[in-house]
Amino acid sequence: MEIKVVKTDHLKPKPTGALGFGTYYADYMFVYDYDEDQGGWHDARIVPYGPMEMDPASMVLHYAQETFEGLKAYKAKDGRVLLFRPEMNARRFQNSNKRLSMPTLPEEDFVQAVNDLVKFQEDWIPTGEGESLYIRPFMYATEVAVGVHPARSYKFMIILSPVGAYYPEGVNPVKIYVEDEYVRATLGGTGFTKCGGNYAGSLAAQVKAEKLGYTQVLWLDGVHRQYVEEVGSMNVMFKINGKIITAPAGKTVLPGVTRDSIIHLLKDWGYEVEEKHLDIKDLMKAGEDGTLEEAWGTGTAAVISPIGELYFKGEKVQINNFKTGELTQKLYDTLTGIQWGVLPDKFHWTHEVK
Amino acid sequence: MEIKVVKTDHLKPKPTGALGFGTYYADYMFVYDYDEDQGGWHDARIVPYGPMEMDPASMVLHYAQETFEGLKAYKAKDGRVLLFRPEMNARRFQNSNKRLSMPTLPEEDFVQAVNDLVKFQEDWIPTGEGESLYIRPFMYATEVAVGVHPARSYKFMIILSPVGAYYPEGVNPVKIYVEDEYVRATLGGTGFTKCGGNYAGSLAAQVKAEKLGYTQVLWLDGVHRQYVEEVGSMNVMFKINGKIITAPAGKTVLPGVTRDSIIHLLKDWGYEVEEKHLDIKDLMKAGEDGTLEEAWGTGTAAVISPIGELYFKGEKVQINNFKTGELTQKLYDTLTGIQWGVLPDKFHWTHEVK
Ligand SMILES: Cc1ncc(COP(=O)(O)O)c(C=O)c1O
Ligand SMILES: Cc1ncc(COP(=O)(O)O)c(C=O)c1O
Numbered sequence: 001m002e003i004k005v006v007k008t009d010h011l012k013p014k015p016t017g018a019l020g021f022g023t024y025y026a027d028y029m030f031v032y033d034y035d036e037d038q039g040g041w042h043d044a045r046i047v048p049y050g051p052m053e054m055d056p057a058s059m060v061l062h063y064a065q066e067t068f069e070g071l072k073a074y075k076a077k078d079g080r081v082l083l084f085r086p087e088m089n090a091r092r093f094q095n096s097n098k099r100l101s102m103p104t105l106p107e108e109d110f111v112q113a114v115n116d117l118v119k120f121q122e123d124w125i126p127t128g129e130g131e132s133l134y135i136r137p138f139m140y141a142t143e144v145a146v147g148v149h150p151a152r153s154y155k156f157m158i159i160l161s162p163v164g165a166y167y168p169e170g171v172n173p174v175k176i177y178v179e180d181e182y183v184r185a186t187l188g189g190t191g192f193t194k195c196g197g198n199y200a201g202s203l204a205a206q207v208k209a210e211k212l213g214y215t216q217v218l219w220l221d222g223v224h225r226q227y228v229e230e231v232g233s234m235n236v237m238f239k240i241n242g243k244i245i246t247a248p249a250g251k252t253v254l255p256g257v258t259r260d261s262i263i264h265l266l267k268d269w270g271y272e273v274e275e276k277h278l279d280i281k282d283l284m285k286a287g288e289d290g291t292l293e294e295a296w297g298t299g300t301a302a303v304i305s306p307i308g309e310l311y312f313k314g315e316k317v318q319i320n321n322f323k324t325g326e327l328t329q330k331l332y333d334t335l336t337g338i339q340w341g342v343l344p345d346k347f348h349w350t351h352e353v354k
Numbered sequence: 355m356e357i358k359v360v361k362t363d364h365l366k367p368k369p370t371g372a373l374g375f376g377t378y379y380a381d382y383m384f385v386y387d388y389d390e391d392q393g394g395w396h397d398a399r400i401v402p403y404g405p406m407e408m409d410p411a412s413m414v415l416h417y418a419q420e421t422f423e424g425l426k427a428y429k430a431k432d433g434r435v436l437l438f439r440p441e442m443n444a445r446r447f448q449n450s451n452k453r454l455s456m457p458t459l460p461e462e463d464f465v466q467a468v469n470d471l472v473k474f475q476e477d478w479i480p481t482g483e484g485e486s487l488y489i490r491p492f493m494y495a496t497e498v499a500v501g502v503h504p505a506r507s508y509k510f511m512i513i514l515s516p517v518g519a520y521y522p523e524g525v526n527p528v529k530i531y532v533e534d535e536y537v538r539a540t541l542g543g544t545g546f547t548k549c550g551g552n553y554a555g556s557l558a559a560q561v562k563a564e565k566l567g568y569t570q571v572l573w574l575d576g577v578h579r580q581y582v583e584e585v586g587s588m589n590v591m592f593k594i595n596g597k598i599i600t601a602p603a604g605k606t607v608l609p610g611v612t613r614d615s616i617i618h619l620l621k622d623w624g625y626e627v628e629e630k631h632l633d634i635k636d637l638m639k640a641g642e643d644g645t646l647e648e649a650w651g652t653g654t655a656a657v658i659s660p661i662g663e664l665y666f667k668g669e670k671v672q673i674n675n676f677k678t679g680e681l682t683q684k685l686y687d688t689l690t691g692i693q694w695g696v697l698p699d700k701f702h703w704t705h706e707v708k
Contacts, residue, residue: 053407151559187576
């Protein structure tokens with residue numbers, strides 16, 4: 001893939017102070033067009049960040065044929081720029097796009113586009129404690145038509161946003177509301193993809209949980225509303241009687257890059273990890289009798305998010321006295337250590353941007 | 355709601371020949387902005403149809419917070435311009451928006467916007483046999499942010515497209531593939547809404563059915579994959595032993611305006627209509643033993659679409675020898691008659707545009 005660069009003289013000042021999440025965007029973005037009648041992908045380019053022209057009948061605005069990815073670039077102390085397993089995002093993106101009847105992008109083109117844009121915008125990677133450059137690749141249908149069919153044209157884009165530490169005051173446990181009314185995903189649906197529709201449909205539950213004083217929602221499966229699936233936009237893991245349990249990914253559950261990496265670390269440390277459908281009643285029972293030792297969510301944004309309390313149908317359980325568990329903390333320290341190039345990378349997960 | 359009009363001198367030539375569906379768009383569109391920090395809805399306007407500026411981090415492109423409606427304007431022989439039960443679309447739109455954590459629009463504002471835009475673009479209503487002006491109201495999140503939360507700003511728009519007769523050669527039966535792998539909707543999800551995500555997720559099944567030589571997909575429920583729900587983007591009805599059966603709407607099934615109108619007509623004609631979960635096995639059995647007398651889909655686009663064949667897991671049944679049933683045809687003639695102002699409107703369904 002040949003990438004053209006269109007330069008601008010109008011560079012933005014770099015943000016100072018707290019970065020937040022998704023508040024600032026870098027000077028440039030990557031754009032790649034797909035047209036069925038032009039033989040597919042064409043005109044890969046890095047161009048100044050800015051608004052596109054959007055016809056009101058563009059299919060993305062009506063039928064949500066859109067998918068995205070999320071990963072980060074880290075600036076190591078020695079000056080290297082690191083990505084974390086970008087090829088996994090590339091492959092998951094392909095799986096999302098296939099399910100949504102959208103064209104796929106070769107894995108190497110995805111990684112190259114991310115690599116080259118980050119390289120070009122290296123000065124946008126913040127270097128404060130816990131800061132990183134959030135990378136948002138996304139694809140959407142651009143065909144102008146109001147009939148329901150797979151679009152014949154698409155845009156693949158990447159935008160960059162410098163983001164702050166997810167927990168500026170250190171990792172802290174959150175309270176989780178087990179959702180028993182709304183469903184995020186079901187067998188035969190799009191749960192394993194990062195398609196826009198999954199997120200739009202999940203907002204109502206999130207709003208409800210927040211109103212009740214909870215940070216996130218724990219999703220149950222769509223068929224029985226009984227088995228634990230994910231927590232908000234994170235995968236979720238439980239340490240029960242010394243063993244780690246997490247839901248199987250790939251059907252209704254998003255196969256998280258963090259999830260997979262944590263499983264590798266745990267197994268490497270000798271833990272037994274079981275990928276199984278955990279009954280919410282068994283989970284609450286383990287919470288009550290104290291065999292539920294630790295619980296945490298995993299995802300690119302927060303890396304590891306300890307869970308201190310679960311609420312389900314009128315019952316509450318506290319986990320580890322609402323304190324971050326020892327293993328939870330060790331996982332956080334280890335994974336962020338690898339991501340920022342501080343700890344040895346024995347699994348060859350980091351991709352150095354060149 | 356006060357609607358400003360911004361005029362243009364650049365009017366497009368009206369299309370000649372076959373119109374198709376969603377090929378042409380009228381000269382003007384309606385736009386209404388919502389901003390949480392400006393007190394909600396503001397600046398209702400009719401402006402020339404054309405592209406908007408879209409920031410690449412606009413939330414609609416990432417999290418599909420978007421909903422739409424679909425209805426038609428008909429030009430009666432006596433020159434009146436008629437809408438068909440637009441208040442039902444207004445209310446369904448509110449229900450969609452609530453489920454997607456989006457702001458709602460007062461029913462009267464929705465109807466006024468549709469009415470006024472159609473009035474303003476009256477010369478875009480085609481007058482050929484079976485032709486009408488398709489009206490597409492839609493709303494989407496415009497906030498620039500990549501965090502997952504309900505957006506704080508939205509656009510509500512209406513675009514118009516002159517469309518041809520859905521069946522230029524008259525109503526004809528279609529072949530339907532009963533989908534047993536992909537799921538459109540599940541309890542606790544968004545099935546009862548017209549949100550973009552429902553349609554993006556449904557494309558894969560549609561593509562598969564077409565490859566196998568079928569026109570549309572029949573959806574089964576997401577929990578048991580056993581009960582009949584909808585056909586493509588239509589509600590579906592079966593005449594079995596003289597009685598009409600259709601799936602209950604409002605949870606996993608879209609409450610179609612056509613569906614509701616057909617139920618009224620049927621009851622008025624003395625038919626028994628049962629809204630129940632029909633087991634696909636019972637349906638196939640009824641197809642085999644001949645008690646399945648007629649079957650049809652209902653929706654704004656085609657009004658009534660007769661079903662001539664069902665395929666389910668290796669088995670096929672033909673319905674009414676692949677001919678349009680008597681009742682199916684009568685429903686089509688009656689409803690289109692009312693919509694075009696040819697038949698008396700005893701239910702007061704038509705709204706005259708003024
Ligand atoms: C629904 C959902 N589950 C899990 C995850 C975690 O995936 P990853 O570890 O790749 O960020 C995400 C994304 O961040 C998500 O959106
Ligand atoms: C999924 C689905 N079901 C049913 C219908 C029929 O609804 P209506 O009769 O209001 O057009 C539609 C829309 O046209 C639809 O998209």
